[in-house]
Amino acid sequence: MVSAIVLAAGSGSRMNQKKEKQFLLLDGKPVLYYSLRTFEASIVDEIILVTKDKDIDYCRQEIVEKYGFTKVRRIVAGGRERYDSVQRGLKAADRRNNIVMIHDAARPFITNRMILDSISAARRYKACTVAVPVKDTIKVVDEYEFGVETPDRSTLYIIQTPQTFDRGLLLEAYDRLRASGDKDITDDTMIVERYLDQRVKMVEGSYKNIKITTPEDMPVAEALLSSL
Numbered sequence: 001m002v003s004a005i006v007l008a009a010g011s012g013s014r015m016n017q018k019k020e021k022q023f024l025l026l027d028g029k030p031v032l033y034y035s036l037r038t039f040e041a042s043i044v045d046e047i048i049l050v051t052k053d054k055d056i057d058y059c060r061q062e063i064v065e066k067y068g069f070t071k072v073r074r075i076v077a078g079g080r081e082r083y084d085s086v087q088r089g090l091k092a093a094d095r096r097n098n099i100v101m102i103h104d105a106a107r108p109f110i111t112n113r114m115i116l117d118s119i120s121a122a123r124r125y126k127a128c129t130v131a132v133p134v135k136d137t138i139k140v141v142d143e144y145e146f147g148v149e150t151p152d153r154s155t156l157y158i159i160q161t162p163q164t165f166d167r168g169l170l171l172e173a174y175d176r177l178r179a180s181g182d183k184d185i186t187d188d189t190m191i192v193e194r195y196l197d198q199r200v201k202m203v204e205g206s207y208k209n210i211k212i213t214t215p216e217d218m219p220v221a222e223a224l225l226s227s228l
Contacts, residue, residue, distance in 0.1 A: 001097040002119055004044045004162070005089035008032050008051040008059070008105035009078025020055070021212050022105040027225055029067075031212055032059075034108035034225075036069050042115045045097060046073045050089045053077035083185045087174050093167075099123065100170055102188050103162040106212045109224060110162065114205060118164040121201045126166040127192050130205035131157040160205045163188045172196065 008022040022032040039047050049072050051059050056075050064072045074092045078085030086102055093100060099122050103110060114130050121128035134156040140149035169192060176195035177185065185191060192198040208224050210217060 001045045001094070002043065002099040002101065003046050003048060003093040003097040003167075004039045004101040004103060005048045005050060005086060005093065006032070006035060006039070006103050006105050007078070007082065007085050007089070008049060008055075009085045010082075010104075010106065020052075022051075023055075023058075024212070024218065026108060026218070026221055030063055031108050031221075032063060032105045033067060035103060035105055035110050036063065036072065037067070038110050038112060038115070039103075040069050040071050042112050043119070044071065044101065044115065046094055047071045048073065048089045048092045049075045050078045050085045050092075051075060081183070081185075083174075083177065083188075083191070086188060087178075090167075090171060090174065095167075098167050099164060100167045101162040101164045104211060107161055107209055108212070108221065109206070109208045109210065109228075111206065111209075114162065114203070114209070117203045118162050121203050122164040122166060125199070125201040126169050127164075127189065127198050128201040128203050129163040129187075129189050130160040130209065131202045132160065132205045132207055132209075133157055157202055158205075159187060159189065160209050160211070161187075164203075165192065169196065169198065173198070 023030045049059060059075050076088050076092045079088055099119055118128055134153055138151055138156055139147040142148050173191045173195045177191050189200045212221055
């Protein structure tokens, strides 16, 4: 059985908008709507929505109830950092579900194929993430912004979400993270790699699976939506 934790507690400061990016309208519906719709129609058994405390009623009334998302079993308040929000989502998820998916609400173009492939990979490898190969040459720079290294592009991937794990594995990794006091965590694959020495399988994503982060991303998202 599978739980999907959808993270919608970010502030979206780089959007320069009063409204958080996950609630901006994309073709008349909140950005968050699209990923919830995909999970709702998938084999996922439950959705845990993590948002700011002040946005819980809005999410319940204007998104979950309005659009009939019956798989959203709980809406919980997120924490200060992303990993705090994930941990709260984990605590709220049904303990009987042995697979957990973590997804950013600002990625509206997740597909059912990504969900199925991720679940299959997590059952086999215990940890996986959706990703795509980089297209451009990447430079490592020093503190003076001079290039010092050019990594082999064929070994580099852009990490997306969902990221999918064996529930017990992720819980153990989070226990060790909490004990360590580390703060330099940007996603969940880092946690299982760092604290459990767990290899993470790459699952084919899509270049359309963008994360809406800056104002320039909204016209791109609108164009992608119209092409689907």
